[in-house]
Amino acid sequence: MARAATTSDVFNAIAEPQRREILLLLRAGERPVTELARELGMTQPGASKHLRVLREVGLVRDRRAGKQRLYGLDARGLRPVHEWTGGFEQFWNESFDRLDAYLQGLDRTGQEE
Amino acid sequence: MARAATTSDVFNAIAEPQRREILLLLRAGERPVTELARELGMTQPGASKHLRVLREVGLVRDRRAGKQRLYGLDARGLRPVHEWTGGFEQFWNESFDRLDAYLQGLDRTGQEE
DNA sequence: CCATCATATTCCCTTATCGGTATGCGTCAA
DNA sequence: TTGACGCATACCGATAAGGGAATATGATGG
Numbered sequence: 207m208a209r210a211a212t213t214s215d216v217f218n219a220i221a222e223p224q225r226r227e228i229l230l231l232l233r234a235g236e237r238p239v240t241e242l243a244r245e246l247g248m249t250q251p252g253a254s255k256h257l258r259v260l261r262e263v264g265l266v267r268d269r270r271a272g273k274q275r276l277y278g279l280d281a282r283g284l285r286p287v288h289e290w291t292g293g294f295e296q297f298w299n300e301s302f303d304r305l306d307a308y309l310q311g312l313d314r315t316g317q318e319e
Numbered sequence: 320m321a322r323a324a325t326t327s328d329v330f331n332a333i334a335e336p337q338r339r340e341i342l343l344l345l346r347a348g349e350r351p352v353t354e355l356a357r358e359l360g361m362t363q364p365g366a367s368k369h370l371r372v373l374r375e376v377g378l379v380r381d382r383r384a385g386k387q388r389l390y391g392l393d394a395r396g397l398r399p400v401h402e403w404t405g406g407f408e409q410f411w412n413e414s415f416d417r418l419d420a421y422l423q424g425l426d427r428t429g430q431e432e
Numbered sequence: 433c434c435a436t437c438a439t440a441t442t443c444c445c446t447t448a449t450c451g452g453t454a455t456g457c458g459t460c461a462a
Numbered sequence: 463t464t465g466a467c468g469c470a471t472a473c474c475g476a477t478a479a480g481g482g483a484a485t486a487t488g489a490t491g492g
Contacts, residue, residue: 297394
Protein backbone atom coordinates (compact mmCIF):
# COMPACT_ATOMS: atom_id res chain seq x y z
CA MET A 207 0.00 0.00 0.00
CA ALA A 208 2.32 2.66 -1.23
CA ARG A 209 1.75 6.25 -0.40
CA ALA A 210 -1.67 5.61 1.08
CA ALA A 211 -4.39 8.13 0.37
CA THR A 212 -1.82 10.63 -0.74
CA THR A 213 -2.87 10.44 -4.34
CA SER A 214 -4.95 13.24 -5.74
CA ASP A 215 -3.68 15.46 -2.98
CA VAL A 216 -2.12 18.81 -3.67
CA PHE A 217 0.79 18.08 -1.35
CA ASN A 218 1.53 15.01 -3.37
CA ALA A 219 1.17 16.79 -6.67
CA ILE A 220 3.86 19.30 -5.80
CA ALA A 221 6.13 16.66 -4.31
CA GLU A 222 7.36 15.95 -7.81
CA PRO A 223 10.15 18.31 -8.91
CA GLN A 224 9.09 18.31 -12.55
CA ARG A 225 5.56 19.17 -11.65
CA ARG A 226 6.82 22.10 -9.65
CA GLU A 227 8.77 23.18 -12.69
CA ILE A 228 5.65 23.06 -14.78
CA LEU A 229 3.80 25.25 -12.34
CA LEU A 230 6.61 27.76 -12.30
CA LEU A 231 6.61 27.94 -16.07
CA LEU A 232 2.88 28.40 -16.23
CA ARG A 233 3.14 31.56 -14.18
CA ALA A 234 4.27 33.23 -17.38
CA GLY A 235 1.11 32.19 -19.15
CA GLU A 236 -0.66 29.35 -20.88
CA ARG A 237 1.27 26.87 -22.93
CA PRO A 238 0.59 23.86 -25.11
CA VAL A 239 1.86 20.49 -23.97
CA THR A 240 4.60 20.19 -26.53
CA GLU A 241 6.14 23.49 -25.59
CA LEU A 242 6.15 22.55 -21.92
CA ALA A 243 7.81 19.28 -22.74
CA ARG A 244 10.43 21.00 -24.81
CA GLU A 245 11.20 23.68 -22.25
CA LEU A 246 11.57 21.14 -19.47
CA GLY A 247 13.47 18.58 -21.48
CA MET A 248 10.95 15.79 -21.11
CA THR A 249 8.99 13.69 -23.51
CA GLN A 250 5.52 14.69 -24.59
CA PRO A 251 3.83 11.74 -22.85
CA GLY A 252 5.81 12.56 -19.75
CA ALA A 253 4.54 16.10 -19.75
CA SER A 254 0.99 14.93 -20.40
CA LYS A 255 1.08 12.59 -17.46
CA HIS A 256 2.32 15.23 -15.08
CA LEU A 257 -0.26 17.64 -16.37
CA ARG A 258 -2.92 15.06 -15.73
CA VAL A 259 -1.95 14.86 -12.08
CA LEU A 260 -1.92 18.62 -11.80
CA ARG A 261 -5.29 18.83 -13.48
CA GLU A 262 -6.82 16.24 -11.18
CA VAL A 263 -5.89 18.24 -8.11
CA GLY A 264 -7.04 21.41 -9.79
CA LEU A 265 -3.73 23.20 -10.12
CA VAL A 266 -4.00 23.60 -13.86
CA ARG A 267 -6.83 24.09 -16.28
CA ASP A 268 -6.87 23.16 -19.93
CA ARG A 269 -8.52 24.84 -22.81
CA ARG A 270 -8.72 23.81 -26.41
CA ALA A 271 -7.24 26.10 -28.98
CA GLY A 272 -7.58 24.48 -32.35
CA LYS A 273 -5.48 21.38 -32.47
CA GLN A 274 -3.63 22.46 -29.41
CA ARG A 275 -4.58 22.22 -25.79
CA LEU A 276 -3.42 25.11 -23.71
CA TYR A 277 -2.65 24.55 -20.06
CA GLY A 278 -3.00 27.40 -17.64
CA LEU A 279 -2.23 27.83 -13.99
CA ASP A 280 -4.91 27.74 -11.33
CA ALA A 281 -2.90 28.49 -8.25
CA ARG A 282 -5.79 28.58 -5.83
CA GLY A 283 -5.02 25.03 -4.75
CA LEU A 284 -1.62 26.12 -3.52
CA ARG A 285 -3.12 28.38 -0.96
CA PRO A 286 -3.87 25.60 1.55
CA VAL A 287 -0.25 24.51 1.34
CA HIS A 288 0.90 28.02 1.95
CA GLU A 289 -1.38 28.33 4.91
CA TRP A 290 -0.43 24.97 6.31
CA THR A 291 3.25 25.80 6.30
CA GLY A 292 2.38 29.24 7.59
CA GLY A 293 1.08 27.55 10.69
CA PHE A 294 4.68 26.80 11.53
CA GLU A 295 6.02 30.26 10.96
CA GLN A 296 6.47 31.08 14.61
CA PHE A 297 8.40 27.87 15.03
CA TRP A 298 11.03 28.45 12.44
CA ASN A 299 11.89 31.70 14.15
CA GLU A 300 11.74 30.24 17.61
CA SER A 301 13.96 27.44 16.42
CA PHE A 302 17.06 29.48 16.84
CA ASP A 303 16.35 29.86 20.51
CA ARG A 304 14.72 26.75 21.75
CA LEU A 305 16.11 24.22 19.35
CA ASP A 306 19.69 25.23 19.78
CA ALA A 307 19.37 23.97 23.29
CA TYR A 308 18.39 20.57 21.97
CA LEU A 309 21.19 20.49 19.50
CA GLN A 310 23.84 21.08 22.09
CA GLY A 311 22.33 18.44 24.30
CA LEU A 312 22.13 15.72 21.72
CA ASP A 313 25.55 16.35 20.31
CA ARG A 314 26.83 15.33 23.70
CA THR A 315 25.10 11.97 23.67
CA GLY A 316 25.09 11.10 20.02
CA GLN A 317 28.53 12.03 18.78
CA GLU A 318 30.18 8.60 18.90
CA GLU A 319 28.82 7.45 15.59
CA MET B 320 12.46 4.59 -11.20
CA ALA B 321 9.64 5.54 -8.94
CA ARG B 322 9.36 9.00 -7.60
CA ALA B 323 12.75 9.98 -9.00
CA ALA B 324 14.96 12.21 -6.90
CA THR B 325 12.02 13.18 -4.77
CA THR B 326 13.26 11.23 -1.83
CA SER B 327 14.86 13.09 1.04
CA ASP B 328 13.11 16.19 -0.13
CA VAL B 329 11.01 18.31 2.19
CA PHE B 330 8.19 18.48 -0.32
CA ASN B 331 8.09 14.73 -0.36
CA ALA B 332 8.30 14.41 3.40
CA ILE B 333 5.16 16.48 3.88
CA ALA B 334 3.34 14.74 1.05
CA GLU B 335 2.43 12.00 3.50
CA PRO B 336 -0.68 12.83 5.55
CA GLN B 337 0.52 11.01 8.63
CA ARG B 338 3.79 12.85 8.59
CA ARG B 339 1.93 16.11 8.44
CA GLU B 340 -0.05 14.97 11.46
CA ILE B 341 3.16 14.27 13.30
CA LEU B 342 4.45 17.74 12.59
CA LEU B 343 1.22 19.30 13.76
CA LEU B 344 1.36 17.38 17.01
CA LEU B 345 4.95 18.33 17.63
CA ARG B 346 4.02 21.99 17.62
CA ALA B 347 2.74 21.40 21.12
CA GLY B 348 6.10 20.13 22.25
CA GLU B 349 8.44 17.18 22.22
CA ARG B 350 7.09 13.68 22.45
CA PRO B 351 8.42 10.14 22.68
CA VAL B 352 7.74 7.82 19.78
CA THR B 353 5.23 5.66 21.59
CA GLU B 354 3.07 8.59 22.51
CA LEU B 355 3.06 9.85 18.95
CA ALA B 356 2.08 6.41 17.74
CA ARG B 357 -0.74 6.22 20.24
CA GLU B 358 -2.09 9.68 19.52
CA LEU B 359 -2.11 9.06 15.80
CA GLY B 360 -3.37 5.52 15.95
CA MET B 361 -0.43 3.93 14.24
CA THR B 362 1.99 1.24 15.23
CA GLN B 363 5.28 2.06 16.86
CA PRO B 364 7.36 0.88 13.90
CA GLY B 365 5.14 2.93 11.67
CA ALA B 366 5.76 6.04 13.70
CA SER B 367 9.49 5.36 13.81
CA LYS B 368 9.66 5.03 10.08
CA HIS B 369 7.85 8.28 9.46
CA LEU B 370 10.01 10.00 12.02
CA ARG B 371 13.06 8.72 10.25
CA VAL B 372 11.97 10.39 7.04
CA LEU B 373 11.23 13.61 8.85
CA ARG B 374 14.59 13.47 10.57
CA GLU B 375 16.47 12.88 7.34
CA VAL B 376 15.04 16.02 5.81
CA GLY B 377 15.68 17.91 9.01
CA LEU B 378 12.12 18.60 10.05
CA VAL B 379 12.47 16.93 13.43
CA ARG B 380 15.28 16.50 15.89
CA ASP B 381 15.63 13.78 18.44
CA ARG B 382 17.07 13.88 21.88
CA ARG B 383 17.59 11.11 24.36
CA ALA B 384 15.82 11.32 27.65
CA GLY B 385 16.62 8.22 29.60
CA LYS B 386 15.17 5.22 27.86
CA GLN B 387 13.01 7.42 25.75
CA ARG B 388 13.83 9.39 22.66
CA LEU B 389 12.05 12.67 22.45
CA TYR B 390 11.24 14.07 19.05
CA GLY B 391 10.96 17.79 18.61
CA LEU B 392 9.98 20.01 15.74
CA ASP B 393 12.51 21.85 13.64
CA ALA B 394 10.25 23.81 11.34
CA ARG B 395 12.97 25.72 9.55
CA GLY B 396 12.80 23.30 6.67
CA LEU B 397 9.20 24.26 6.03
CA ARG B 398 10.16 27.78 5.23
CA PRO B 399 11.24 27.03 1.64
CA VAL B 400 7.89 25.39 1.00
CA HIS B 401 6.09 28.39 2.39
CA GLU B 402 8.13 30.69 0.22
CA TRP B 403 7.71 28.56 -2.86
CA THR B 404 3.95 28.56 -2.59
CA GLY B 405 4.12 32.24 -1.71
CA GLY B 406 5.52 32.80 -5.17
CA PHE B 407 2.05 32.02 -6.47
CA GLU B 408 0.17 34.29 -4.15
CA GLN B 409 -0.61 36.90 -6.76
CA PHE B 410 -1.98 34.18 -8.98
CA TRP B 411 -4.54 32.76 -6.63
CA ASN B 412 -6.03 36.21 -6.30
CA GLU B 413 -5.81 36.96 -9.97
CA SER B 414 -7.42 33.62 -10.67
CA PHE B 415 -10.87 34.93 -10.07
CA ASP B 416 -10.43 37.43 -12.85
CA ARG B 417 -8.32 35.88 -15.52
CA LEU B 418 -9.12 32.24 -15.00
CA ASP B 419 -12.82 32.64 -14.99
CA ALA B 420 -12.45 33.67 -18.57
CA TYR B 421 -10.79 30.36 -19.33
CA LEU B 422 -13.40 28.39 -17.52
CA GLN B 423 -16.24 29.86 -19.48
CA GLY B 424 -14.36 29.27 -22.68
CA LEU B 425 -13.55 25.65 -22.08
CA ASP B 426 -16.96 24.77 -20.80
CA ARG B 427 -18.20 25.66 -24.19
CA THR B 428 -15.88 23.30 -26.02
CA GLY B 429 -15.46 20.50 -23.52
CA GLN B 430 -18.94 19.91 -22.19
CA GLU B 431 -19.90 16.95 -24.33
CA GLU B 432 -18.11 14.37 -22.18
C1' DC C 433 25.10 -9.68 34.08
C1' DC C 434 20.12 -10.08 33.25
C1' DA C 435 15.52 -8.63 32.46
C1' DT C 436 12.83 -5.02 30.81
C1' DC C 437 11.29 -1.11 28.49
C1' DA C 438 11.59 2.14 24.40
C1' DT C 439 12.81 2.53 19.91
C1' DA C 440 15.02 1.24 15.47
C1' DT C 441 15.59 -1.89 11.88
C1' DT C 442 14.61 -5.77 8.85
C1' DC C 443 11.88 -8.64 5.99
C1' DC C 444 7.95 -9.37 3.18
C1' DC C 445 4.04 -8.09 0.53
C1' DT C 446 1.15 -5.03 -2.01
C1' DT C 447 0.66 -1.13 -4.60
C1' DA C 448 1.77 3.32 -6.66
C1' DT C 449 4.79 5.96 -9.24
C1' DC C 450 7.94 7.40 -12.91
C1' DG C 451 9.95 6.90 -17.38
C1' DG C 452 9.83 5.24 -22.05
C1' DT C 453 7.72 3.51 -26.26
C1' DA C 454 3.93 2.55 -28.94
C1' DT C 455 -0.59 3.53 -30.06
C1' DG C 456 -5.27 5.64 -30.01
C1' DC C 457 -8.20 9.63 -30.59
C1' DG C 458 -9.68 14.14 -31.97
C1' DT C 459 -9.00 18.13 -34.90
C1' DC C 460 -7.87 20.59 -38.91
C1' DA C 461 -6.68 21.24 -43.88
C1' DA C 462 -7.07 19.86 -48.50
C1' DT D 463 -12.27 11.17 -46.64
C1' DT D 464 -7.61 11.10 -45.97
C1' DG D 465 -3.36 12.52 -43.93
C1' DA D 466 -0.82 15.19 -40.69
C1' DC D 467 -0.51 17.12 -36.36
C1' DG D 468 -1.18 17.55 -31.14
C1' DC D 469 -2.10 15.26 -27.33
C1' DA D 470 -3.80 11.42 -24.26
C1' DT D 471 -3.70 6.83 -22.97
C1' DA D 472 -2.10 1.97 -22.55
C1' DC D 473 1.38 -0.96 -21.63
C1' DC D 474 5.79 -2.33 -19.68
C1' DG D 475 9.71 -2.53 -16.55
C1' DA D 476 12.12 -0.89 -12.64
C1' DT D 477 11.85 1.26 -8.25
C1' DA D 478 10.55 2.38 -3.97
C1' DA D 479 7.05 3.59 -0.64
C1' DG D 480 3.86 2.32 3.12
C1' DG D 481 2.00 -1.18 6.37
C1' DG D 482 2.50 -5.21 9.34
C1' DA D 483 4.97 -8.51 12.09
C1' DA D 484 9.09 -10.07 13.95
C1' DT D 485 13.46 -9.00 15.62
C1' DA D 486 17.59 -6.31 16.82
C1' DT D 487 19.66 -2.53 19.39
C1' DG D 488 20.26 0.45 23.30
C1' DA D 489 19.63 2.21 27.81
C1' DT D 490 18.12 1.37 32.58
C1' DG D 491 17.30 -0.89 36.99
C1' DG D 492 18.28 -4.46 39.99
